[in-house]
Amino acid sequence: MFVLVRHAHAGEKKKWDGPDADRPLSPLGHDQAHGLVAALRGIEIATLFSSPTTRCRQTLQPLAEAVGLRVADHPLLAPDAPPDELFALLHGPEADGAAFCTHGEILNALAEFARSRGAPDAPPSGATAKGGVWFVDCGAGPPPTLRYLAPIPAG
Template identity: 35%
Template sequence: MTVFAAGAVCWRVVDGKVKVLVIHRTAHRDVSLPKGKVDPGETLPQTAVREVVEETGLAVTLGVPLGMTNYTMPNGREKVVHYWAAEVTDAAVLASSFLPNGEVAALEWLPIRKALGALTYERDAEIVERFRMLVDEGVTRTFAVIALRHAKAVPPYQFDGPDASRHLTERGRGEAKSIVPALASFGPSRIISSTAKRCRQTVEPLSKTLHLDVKTTDAISQDAFESGDDGIREVVGKRIRKRITTVLCSHGPVLPEIVREVALATGTASRVSASRAGDLPVAGFSVLHLSVDRPGSGIIAIETHVPQ
């Protein structure tokens, strides 16, 4: 049975140079990247954030996905580890409560070249090499537009009233709660929702968890989209100009257009493949990673997550 795990390439700028974090593990006597196994009920992004905190004391949010490694453990089981880049703020460093322990003996911030030489395993070095590509391209610091489809709602044929008043089912309410940890892993600081009740209900648990107000707008509603009166381009354009991670909660027919507008606004070459990220199941979301410093350089990476 395959073991799944997740971790991060934690990085920060020190004296104008990018440095990455390696950990010296106590029992294994090796140098590696912070990571750990998925706990029951966890999503991979949630695991990555938790493991970084547990092993280093550093609170992070996730940036660009860096792919995965797989290898066979001594017991013969396959292990698959997913990684993200994660910028570490000065505040997080100051707030870290790390002390040497039975799992991690020490933390070390190293320039990328030195980190590559220090890591014990080639598979870890390959992940750091992928991160170095971002540095070389000048797109290390990122923000995201998160396109979220509302959770399961009462079907139209079972609802007597305006479509915008349809509410979530019991399953939908469960989905809205279950996706909060994964969404929170990317550190959104803004939540924007269609005015439809099913969308507002979907982001309510996230709003409460992150203590963020929800801005509602008809501009990304299904009614406005179908009547041709939407304001998707304006909403997306503003989010990209603000350069902060934002959740946009909308509807199945609208989300491909939201993703397409992100691709257009950022000069993404393959807009057709990007728009597929808007084809989401209920309570599914796609994270579109964009450069803070070079927002016109296109979508750097897209990842899609669905409820478990």
């Protein structure tokens, strides 16, 4: 089982003056990041992987502190990452027990790639709110079980 997280609310791109990779979470986003801790309580998380962007790292940071892990950047979670390589990563042994924080466009690209391969184990395109979580249990199936949890608090 692994967890896919769309980064929490980070405000509007147009209103941010710096590089987009440095755009931080908004106050709502920080609340959602703390809500993630409660949402994942009881789920065994062994590894935390983040897009190398500030907003993704900040989304996982409260969870990292709560479970005593560090957040590791992973280039396949970046906004321009190739979905086929991320798909392969999620189907490898490194994914088991991991939480992955990425971007809406990557989740959408992953869904489109999975659909093109006839694989039912990716979140539906456009279905993940900022701060939303997908639980993907590959040991339950085939096909894998997908369960969605909306952000807490909602955005």
